[in-house]
Amino acid sequence: MRKLFIAFFALVMCTATVWAQSPQKMSYQAVVRNATNQLIANTTVGMKISMLQGSASGTAAYVETQTPVTNANGLVSIEIGGGTLISGTFSAIDWANGPYFIKTETDPAGGTNYTITGVSQLLSVPYALYALSAGSLSSSAILLPAVATVQAASNILSYSATVNGTVNGKGLSSTVSFEYGLTTAYGSTAWAAQTPVTGASNVAVSAALTGLQSNTTYHYRIKTSNAVNISYSDDVSFTTVLSAPQLTTTAISSITGTTASSGGNITYDGGASVTARGVCWSTTSSPTTADSKTTDATGTGAFVSAITGLANGTKYYVRAYATNSVGTSYGSEVNFTTYFIPTLTTAPALDIKGNTATAGGAITNVGGGSVTAQGLCWSTSATPTTANSVTTSFTAIMTGLSPNTTYYVRSYATNPDGTGYGSEISFNSGQLIGATFGGGLVFYNDGLGHGLSSAPTDQSAGIQWYNGSYTVTGATATAIGTGNANTNTIVASQGAGSYAAKLCADLVLNTYSDWYLPSKNELNLMYVNLKSNSMGGFAASSYWSSSENYNYYAWNQFFSNGNQYSYSYKYYTYYVRAVRAF
16 A cells, blocks of 8 residues: 555543543644645545554554545544444553554545555553543643733734744644634634644744735634634734725726717725726826826715817827725726728729729728728828729729729728828729730730730631640649649640640741630639620630639630539640730
8 A cells, every 4th residue: 555644643531531531532633735745625525433452563452534624734533432433442441551653544535445544552651541541640640721811913014914922832742823803703814824833831823814804803813723722812903004095996988089088996995985986098008197187076986077179180098097095096007099080901902904993991990989980991102092093882893994094092981070082002903894905805914014915816626635645744723824834734744635725835827826725713714704795705605714723624614604613623624825924
């Protein structure tokens, strides 16, 4: 079995005096630790107690079991002779025929699986019990309970104090604590910093009490326990001093460009009447009543404060305050920023078609009131305003643009405090969709003056995607701008032959030789911007993209309705229309 780490405190008779008759019991206290030296605290433990005669392995003169509960310090207190009897008779123990040893066996789980064992010798005969059988006892050998003397409290503040006293353990180890509370029923305990005390002389003891309430009377006394008994001192009291009020600050609400609402809640007046209260604020942290403030009546409880005279778009710090005869205290600090004009973001330009485009915007803060107008404003000069061209919504199309021209765009929103603008973006309007440029028909502008053109006519009315070999080429990209890399990857993988990507890669048209098979998304743009507008002369049939979907399949698009398909076998023969970037 594992050895019990156990600190032996006391073993004495508590319920029998020197001349007492049965029932006879002995008090036993110990600090219980496990094999890793950790306290076993606040736990029901199972204990088997044996009184062994003669030696640590001697015959058991008495055996009983108990199930005590350890306290927060791992201390267990039992009365031997008061448990469940297993064998022997406690009152029949011949204390003169010693020595005697106490053997404790412990189950930390509270049962009878005793896995921890300890043996302690009784170094002094339990004299009161011995006297019952011996009939006489020298007074010099009598064990005495500890003596506690309480003294006045010190370091008395609003919320803390130090309680003091002395304890004489009468030659035995004695635990020391202070019981305290608002009445002599106490209710709270603080362990002395010096516990346990030893020896036969007075030892100064003390404990620091915290979490007290100001201007309040507290009672306290000393409780001490040694091997003989538990002793108490007299009761004394002290009164904490007055304090400034205790309060919290209310969260900011009803924010406008020049006003806001806050307040506070005075939860305790500190023991003196609250003569002034309100909130104070400043543009710097930790405002005081020397800064701007409100005055909102007197007394405790919740109150509401109207904060006025603020500047637009400014950050303020606010604290509630309360004043009594002791002084002024403050609640926790909160902060807020007054509204001005709305704050917004501007989204990048999209769907750029030479003479039209879209962008976007979002309001991140409406400012000091309801938004009455919003949209986009643009100009060929930087920093456009609502005095320039505008839309009346964030999703509306910007029209009337000139091809291949740089435009500047900002979102805007208006409220009663004014008009706010989002960040500025710019884009190149590009070429007109469907115009002949770069060797073909323009179907996409990237906003930087570049884009994509489609060959004016089909390169094939029916050709396979592959050269006859089902392999994974790795040409899986689908985004705009990835078709050229897809085409190069396919040709490098498939090699020579007659197939869609090779046909485009080998194409020389209108002096350009950098044609390629469009990616899935590029092919869709051709359908949306050209075929849907009856431009480009596309067939109402399927066209290959360069985007692969595993070894057997590739993406294609049906130009009759725009549907795209991912599981088109590579041996199918579809139309091909080459594209190039400009």
